[in-house]
Amino acid sequence: MLNDRRRGRLAAVTTMTAVALALTSCGSGQADGPASTAAEPVVITVHTFGGGENFGYDKAAATWNAAHPGIQIRYQNLTDRFEDVYLPQLLQRLQAGSGAADVVALDEGAMGLMKARPQFFTDLGQYGLGSRKADFPPAKWDNGVNAEGKLFALGTDIGGMTMCYRTDLFEKAGLPTDREEVGKLWPDWASFMEVGKKFQAANPGKDDPRFLDGPNTLYNVILAQEAQRNGDITYIDKANKLVIDTNPAVRTAFDTVRSFSEAGLTAKLASFTPPWNAAIKKGGFATMGCPAWMLGVVSGAAGDSGKGKWDVATVPGGAGNWGGSYLAVTKQSKHPKEAAEVVNYLTGKEGQIMAFQEAAAFPSSLPAQRDPAVGDLRNPFFNDAPTGKIFGASVENLRPVFLGEKHAQVKTAVEKILEGMDQGSVPYDQAWQRFLDAGVKAAG
Amino acid sequence: MTLHAETPAKTGSRAVRRRDGALFTRFDLLVTPYLFVSPYFVLFVLFGVFPLGYTLWVSLHDWELAGSRTFVGAGNYLSLVADEAFWNAVVNTLGMFVLSTVPQLVLALLLANALNKRIRGRLALRMGVLLPLVTSVVAVAVVFTQLYGRDYGMVNWFLGLFGADAVNWQNEKWSAWIAISTMVDWRWTGYNAIILLAAMQTIPRDLYEAAALDGASARRQFWRITVPMLRPTIVFVVFVSTIGGLTLFTEPVMFDGNPTMSGGATGQYQTVAMFVVKEAFRDFDLGYAAAAAWLLFVLILLGTLVNHLLTRRIGGAR
Numbered sequence: 001m002l003n004d005r006r007r008g009r010l011a012a013v014t015t016m017t018a019v020a021l022a023l024t025s026c027g028s029g030q031a032d033g034p035a036s037t038a039a040e041p042v043v044i045t046v047h048t049f050g051g052g053e054n055f056g057y058d059k060a061a062a063t064w065n066a067a068h069p070g071i072q073i074r075y076q077n078l079t080d081r082f083e084d085v086y087l088p089q090l091l092q093r094l095q096a097g098s099g100a101a102d103v104v105a106l107d108e109g110a111m112g113l114m115k116a117r118p119q120f121f122t123d124l125g126q127y128g129l130g131s132r133k134a135d136f137p138p139a140k141w142d143n144g145v146n147a148e149g150k151l152f153a154l155g156t157d158i159g160g161m162t163m164c165y166r167t168d169l170f171e172k173a174g175l176p177t178d179r180e181e182v183g184k185l186w187p188d189w190a191s192f193m194e195v196g197k198k199f200q201a202a203n204p205g206k207d208d209p210r211f212l213d214g215p216n217t218l219y220n221v222i223l224a225q226e227a228q229r230n231g232d233i234t235y236i237d238k239a240n241k242l243v244i245d246t247n248p249a250v251r252t253a254f255d256t257v258r259s260f261s262e263a264g265l266t267a268k269l270a271s272f273t274p275p276w277n278a279a280i281k282k283g284g285f286a287t288m289g290c291p292a293w294m295l296g297v298v299s300g301a302a303g304d305s306g307k308g309k310w311d312v313a314t315v316p317g318g319a320g321n322w323g324g325s326y327l328a329v330t331k332q333s334k335h336p337k338e339a340a341e342v343v344n345y346l347t348g349k350e351g352q353i354m355a356f357q358e359a360a361a362f363p364s365s366l367p368a369q370r371d372p373a374v375g376d377l378r379n380p381f382f383n384d385a386p387t388g389k390i391f392g393a394s395v396e397n398l399r400p401v402f403l404g405e406k407h408a409q410v411k412t413a414v415e416k417i418l419e420g421m422d423q424g425s426v427p428y429d430q431a432w433q434r435f436l437d438a439g440v441k442a443a444g
Numbered sequence: 445m446t447l448h449a450e451t452p453a454k455t456g457s458r459a460v461r462r463r464d465g466a467l468f469t470r471f472d473l474l475v476t477p478y479l480f481v482s483p484y485f486v487l488f489v490l491f492g493v494f495p496l497g498y499t500l501w502v503s504l505h506d507w508e509l510a511g512s513r514t515f516v517g518a519g520n521y522l523s524l525v526a527d528e529a530f531w532n533a534v535v536n537t538l539g540m541f542v543l544s545t546v547p548q549l550v551l552a553l554l555l556a557n558a559l560n561k562r563i564r565g566r567l568a569l570r571m572g573v574l575l576p577l578v579t580s581v582v583a584v585a586v587v588f589t590q591l592y593g594r595d596y597g598m599v600n601w602f603l604g605l606f607g608a609d610a611v612n613w614q615n616e617k618w619s620a621w622i623a624i625s626t627m628v629d630w631r632w633t634g635y636n637a638i639i640l641l642a643a644m645q646t647i648p649r650d651l652y653e654a655a656a657l658d659g660a661s662a663r664r665q666f667w668r669i670t671v672p673m674l675r676p677t678i679v680f681v682v683f684v685s686t687i688g689g690l691t692l693f694t695e696p697v698m699f700d701g702n703p704t705m706s707g708g709a710t711g712q713y714q715t716v717a718m719f720v721v722k723e724a725f726r727d728f729d730l731g732y733a734a735a736a737a738w739l740l741f742v743l744i745l746l747g748t749l750v751n752h753l754l755t756r757r758i759g760g761a762r
Contacts, residue, residue, distance in 0.1 A: 084704045088509070088725035095510035117510060206610075207595075268612075273701045275595070284595075409727050412704060420709025425615045434710070441529070442727060 041072045042335050044342045046327075047090075047101035050293065051080035051272060052300020055105060055156065055325070056359025060351045064342070071338045080297075081272060082107045083408045094120040094330065102333035103342055106153060106326045111143045112236075112405040114153070114328070121152040122329040127340035129154060132347070139400025140364045144326055153326035154347040157361035159291030160394035161221055161320040162312050164298055167383065169209055169286040173202035179385060183314035189222065189256055192316040196265040199286055210267035213285045215257045215418040217271055221289035223253040224320035227401045235411070235439060236404025244410065244439040254418075254435060261422045270419045277301040289315065291322040292362035292391045299360075299381040312385040314394070321398050324364060362391040369395075406443045413442035496741075503734035509724065513731070520735035530736060532711050533719040534743065536621070540696075540715070541689035541747075544625035549681065551629070552636035553674075557666060559637065560644045570641065573634030581631065585698030588627045592699075614699065620713040627695045632688070636681050643677035644670060679755045686747045690740070693717040716740045 048055040054077045061073040079085040087110050093099035094117070106114055114121070124130075129151060133141055136155050144153035163186075167177040175195065176182055186192040196211040203209055212218055226249035227234050235244045244250050260266060267285040269276040279285055280301040290298070290312065298310055327347055329339040345351050352363035353373050360379060363369050369392060377388035417435045420426035426434055503520055507513040524530050559570050576584070591598045592613040600610045613619045647670065655665050671678075692715045696707055705722035707714025714722070720740065724733030 081703065084702070084726050088728070091510040091728060092725070120510065270702065275593070275701065412726065416704065416706050416709050423612060423615055423709060425709050425712060 041070050042338045043072050043074055044103060044335060044339050045101035046073055046075045046103040046105075046342065046346070048075070048077045048105040049079055049082045049086040049107070050077065050359075051277075051297040053296035053359035054080070056296065056355040056357075056361055057346065057351075059358055060346060060354040063350075063354065064345055071341065073342055076101075083109065083412045087113075087408060094332075097332055100330045100332055102335060102339040103327055103329055103346075105156070106328055107408075108143065108324050108326070109403060109408040109411060111153070111326065112403050112407050115143075115146045116405050118146040118148045118150060118152065120331050121146065122331055122333065122336045122340065123150040123152065124154065124329060124340055124343065125151045127337055127344075129340060129344055132344070135349075135365050135367055137364065137366065137398070137400075139398075140324070142400070144328075153328035154343055155364040156325045156327055156347055156352065157293055157355065158324035158364040158395055158398070159224075159293060159322040160362050160391040160398075161224065161315045161322060162290045162292075162390055162394060163287055163315045164290040164294065164310055164312055164382070165287045166209075166283055166285075166309055167311050168309050169203075169283060170199075173199045173286070175199060177311070179311050179313045179383075182311070186316040189316050193260065193263065193265075196260065196287075197263065200263075200265055209283055210285045211265040211287060212260060212267065213276060213279065213288045214266050214269040214271060215261060215422045216415055217289040217294075218260060218266075219253050219257045219415065219418055220322045221291075221315060221320065222256050222317065223249060224322045224401065225317045226250075226252045228320060228399050232399055233402050234407070235414075236402075236407060236443070238402050240404050242406075242410070242440065242443045244414070244443075245436050251432075254432060257418060258421065258428060258431065262428060266422055268423045281306060283309070289322070291324075292356075292360055292387070293323055295360035295379060295382065295387065296358075302381075307381050308383055310381065311383045312379070312387060312390055314390070319394055319396065319398055321395065321401065356388075360387060362387075362395065409442040410439050413438040499734045499737055502730055503738050505731045507729075507731035507734070509728035509730050511728065516731070520732050521739070524732065524735050524739060529711060529714075530716075530719060530739075533707075533714045533716045536617070536707065536711070536713055537690055537692060537715045537717075537743075539617075540621050540624055540628075540692060540713070541686070543621050544628040545682075545685045545689050547625075548629045548633050549636060549678075549685065552633050552640055552681070553671075553678075555633065555637040556640035556644055557670065559641050570638065573637050575634070576631045577635045579631070581694045582698060584627055584631050585695045588623065588630070588695075589699050589701065592623045614701075614708050615712070617712045620696075620699065620708060624692070624695050624699055624713055627699075628689070628692070632685070636685070639681055640674060640677060643674050647673045675755070679752065682751045682755050683748055686751050687744055690744045690747055691715075691717050693721075716743065 046057065046061070048057065055075075057073075057075045061075040065072050078089070087107075090100060090104060132154060137158075140155035140158065144151055144155060146152045163183075165182060170177050170182070175198065176185065185195050199211045223234055230247055230249040231237075233243065233247060234249060235242060235247070237243045237247075267279055269279055269284070280288075280298055281303060288294070288298070295312070299306070302310065327343045329336055329343060333339045346355075347365065349363075349365055349367045349371065352361075352365045352368040353371060355361045356363055356368070356374055357377065363374060368374055375388045375392060377386075378384040379387040414435050417426055417431060417438050420434075421428060421431040504515060504517055505513045506516045506519070555573060559566065559573070563569070590596075592600075594600065594610055594612045594614075597613075599613070603611065611619055613623045651669050651673075652665055655669060660668065696713045696715055696718060697703065697705065699713065700707060705714070705718045705726055707718050716736065717740065720733045720736045722733075723729045723736060
């Protein structure tokens with residue numbers, strides 16, 4: 001009994017000593033803090049998203065950090081998925097008031113949402129970035145102005161539009177492999193379908209590669225093209241009303257995807273998933289709609305073994321834009337002035353050119369587009385394709401597409417139905433109705 | 445404390461000290477016990493009661509993530525009850541719960557019975573059935589999802605040996621439910637078996653001896669002695685499985701291959717837990733998600749109640 005009690009007291013003493021030790025060690029740690037931070041530079045965190053090479057800021061950040069010992073960029077790519085990982089996380093951090101980076105990247109699909117939330121972002125105009133207006137196409141610039149008329153984000157890249165294809169699979173199917181000739185094969189989507197049928201006839205087996213990856217990339221490419229012919233809108237009109245059922249652009253894109261799926265030309269893969277990445281690497285499909293940033297995704301997913309197997313040709317159906325991003329400074333940033341300087345640099349000519357070289361993200365900055373470093377750039381991964389010229393041509397005469405506040409949610413919901421239709425869980429004859437229902441629900 | 449043994453106070457200052465002491469004693473008797481048990485309750489209030497109440501509060505609003513909020517009363521609940529997608533998720537959850545829990549518990553019971561026998565390598569076998577539990581759920585789900593892969597999966601390869609076509613396991617309700625149920629069973633059967641085994645070992649041997657003398661077969665002993673004696677444990681195991689089954693989340697999410705929380709292109713295997721996350725953090729509709737979370741809570745209460753009524757009948761209600 002006595003023995004037990006003593007042991008209990010001993011245990012208590014030990015615990016208290018441990019707690020006391022822990023407390024003192026915490027205290028001394030804090031005491032060290034202020035003294036050492038005095039000489040530390042201002043750290044500006046930059047959070048981005050995207051697969052493969054994503055924003056391609058490695059070199060740009062290193063260059064800046066070497067030249068600016070007082071302001072250091074810490075660049076971190078959070079995830080390859082925007083709508084369902086990056087965006088919800090960012091919104092939570094914005095609402096919580098902490099955790100978001102000083103500089104956050106935003107995909108164009110979420111700009112409607114962010115414009116309606118001016119309370120979370122710093123007005124970049126007060127740091128003089130309003131002077132950058134002449135550097136950007138008007139559409140890119142206007143998207144960075146929020147509901148209060150304040151400039152809150154500056155453009156980074158724009159998507160443009162091309163068609164990526166596997167030269168080795170084309171050769172096996174008896175199709176031309178030269179990018180000029182390949183481009184001539186498909187001036188429009190009908191001829192693209194004919195090429196696809198030819199390709200599939202040469203690959204009839206169950207385990208043979210398919211002509212296309214799946215519904216998503218094809219759909220987004222056609223939707224972007226068609227939007228330009230239908231008042232520059234997709235699901236939501238400029239009065240923020242859902243027009244998914246009346247906009248012919250949506251119907252045309254849907255019907256075209258359906259016809260390719262019904263013809264058995266797709267590998268039935270949902271984009272940005274592990275099986276899709278594996279198929280890029282293993283040659284599971286031969287073509288894929290490619291905005292500029294997609295080149296970085298492809299080279300990242302395919303790895304070194306894919307070098308030289310992919311090439312870039314013009315896209316059927318003409319110019320269009322899919323994707324492209326922005327950088328904004330959050331209100332919760334402790335160093336908004338320095339963060340604005342970093343945004344100014346990364347979206348400036350020099351920063352955008354370096355990102356283009358690293359991740360093939362085509363500059364939205366007009367001075368960068370006009371620079372020979374962009375126009376003459378060739379992409380070694382894609383058989384030295386002159387990507388500067390190809391994408392430069394694809395963004396000429398590009399008109400802005402309006403994306404409403406709930407665009408990202410509607411997009412995610414309707415593309416799920418497309419995937420289901422392609423994979424067989426949604427019957428083709430019910431797909432359009434289900435597509436509309438999903439869109440209405442997501443917008444509600 | 446020895447103050448109570450003191451002689452009556454003689455000076456003013458002593459009287460004051462004594463009153464202080466008495467106060468302290470009262471405080472010690474009344475409050476200290478609560479202080480000692482408070483860590484649990486403080487944590488429970490912080491992480492249990494408060495979120496529950498706050499979720500209820502949120503569920504009464506049209507509450508957008510990082511956006512506007514307006515009070516709508518029971519509006520979210522009314523539209524939830526009319527929401528096909530929600531009921532689809534409920535059906536999926538219940539379906540997968542039945543499909544995984546029933547075989548799991550039967551299997552666990554038989555396994556425990558087998559492990560209770562005198563067999564060679566008993567300890568190794570008993571440890572062995574627990575092994576799946578120490579692997580992380582995500583790892584289990586990743587491996588199983590690859591086994592069930594459409595193009596390169598082992599299950600389809602095996603079925604192919606018998607000339608069957610490749611099954612796209614994610615595509616149909618029945619196939620997805622089976623795939624996910626096997627993941628759950630693989631991980632939890634051993635755990636339940638061990639709990640049942642522990643309970644079996646508390647059953648007095650002489651009951652079996654008496655039954656054996658009366659000529660009862662092993663099977664009859666199992667159903668007439670083992671199962672009825674296990675009733676409290678079976679009730680516990682069923683409750684825990686019900687809660688686990690109705691909050692099924694990680695396995696179907698990983699099975700999807702992407703974090704859209706949609707549970708397949710058309711929600712073939714979207715569970716209620718996934719529905720809640722999708723509404724809150726994919727569609728940014730926090731109020732609606734909170735209402736769904738509360739309905740899930742009610743669903744679990746109902747499920748547990750039903751199971752309670754069912755398990756009470758095991759071996760004849762007492």
